[in-house]
Amino acid sequence: MSYTNLLVHLDDTERCEERLTLALSLAQSHGATLTGLFAQSETSGAGIVTRRAGPALLQAAERAKDSFEAKAREAGVKCRWWQLGHGEYGHVISETTICCRYVDLAIFGQHDPNGDNRVPPDLIEEVVLNAGRPILVVPHAGRFPRLGDRPVIAWNGSREAARAVNDALPLLKRASSVLLLAFHTHPGGGEGGNVPQVDILEHLASHGVTAEQERLTISTMTPMDAVLSRASDHGADLLVMGGFGGYGGSLFPLFGRGSNTRQILRQMTLPVLLSH
Structure with a gap:
């Protein structure tokens, strides 16, 4: 692919x-x-x-x-x-x-x-x-000589997130390290909550992509602040995420449709692949 x-x-x-x-x-x-x-x-x-x-x-x-x-x-x-x-x-x-x-x-x-x-x-x-x-x-500032060697995926099980992962496969397959951030909206959500624990990793593995998964609980920090902070810690050179509806709806009810995408488009410091 x-x-x-x-x-x-x-x-x-x-x-x-x-x-x-x-x-x-x-x-x-x-x-x-x-x-x-x-x-x-x-x-x-x-x-x-x-x-x-x-x-x-x-x-x-x-x-x-x-x-x-x-x-x-x-x-x-x-x-x-x-x-x-x-x-x-x-x-x-x-x-x-x-x-x-x-x-x-x-x-x-x-x-x-x-x-x-x-x-x-x-x-x-x-x-x-x-x-x-x-x-x-x-981004409107910075230099990006490499792309996709250390991508981070923002994953919440939504339609948009699923499309973004699939659209990014040609890049993910060439990466040396893939980090998948799976979100919960509150502590104690249970292993079977909104985000399946293994399905997306199995799907990635079927395409030859080995990813490490981290589960993040959103409390005081907005979802996109959490994503950007963890991407920086990881030394990421690409963020993969679903656009607009991907972080609205039932998973993050406190944030309006598209609010997180617009926040990323304002605050991004690394290249971002968006799918809707």
């Missing part, structure tokens, strides 16, 4: 280079084709009104294309280029979401509230929720 088609979101920001480097590394290791998707909001009023890309947006796309194709050639990665027709807010979200449906994994950069962002701030949330494909989000 491997990824054969990857997509990396590109724009005209300096941080774009970091996620492109990571995407090229993934494409190399999996022998995958990498699609560069240029999707950026229009800064020219004329472009927004006419629903056509303005000159500044076209120039930014051309710069991004030249850089993408040159780096792909240098890395020996087969590539293709897509770009949106214009940069109207809703168009960027809807068309980017559709493009992600035609690949195995899409790679995006975390929104930086204090940085130079060229896309809608809710782009990643909308793509995770509606694309039907796993989304790998790269």
Whole structure:
């Protein structure tokens, strides 16, 4: 099992280079084709009104294309280029979401509230929720030369968590150490509670993935604070989790639908693979 088609979101920001480097590394290791998707909001009023890309947006796309194709050639990665027709807010979200449906994994950069962002701030949330494909989000700060050697899985037995584990299998199978964090909402939940003790480990083992499991009880710390803290202790280089509904509902009734995903997207310090 491997990824054969990857997509990396590109724009005209300096941080774009970091996620492109990571995407090229993934494409190399999996022998995958990498699609560069240029999707950026229009800064020219004329472009927004006419629903056509303005000159500044076209120039930014051309710069991004030249850089993408040159780096792909240098890395020996087969590539293709897509770009949106214009940069109207809703168009960027809807068309980017559709493009992600035609690949195995899409790679995006975390929104930086204090940085130079060229896309809608809710782009990643909308793509995770509606694309039907796993989304790998790269933090807006830091360098990530390796990915998936020491992944952590946030597991609560939900549909979204199950999808995330399955979507991440090509990465998990190559890992040297996999830590699975299984959650209880209160002490004394019993061995047969919301999270089966052995089933997910058996499933991973059937794919050649040996994982260590830890059971965490959520008390004063929010689920995502607990995940991030343990991931840091583990020296993790990837977090795998279900997006949005995966940490809402009956398992964590004190937290609204999607609240934990949004917290991760704000506070993440390592790459996160999200599935919905």
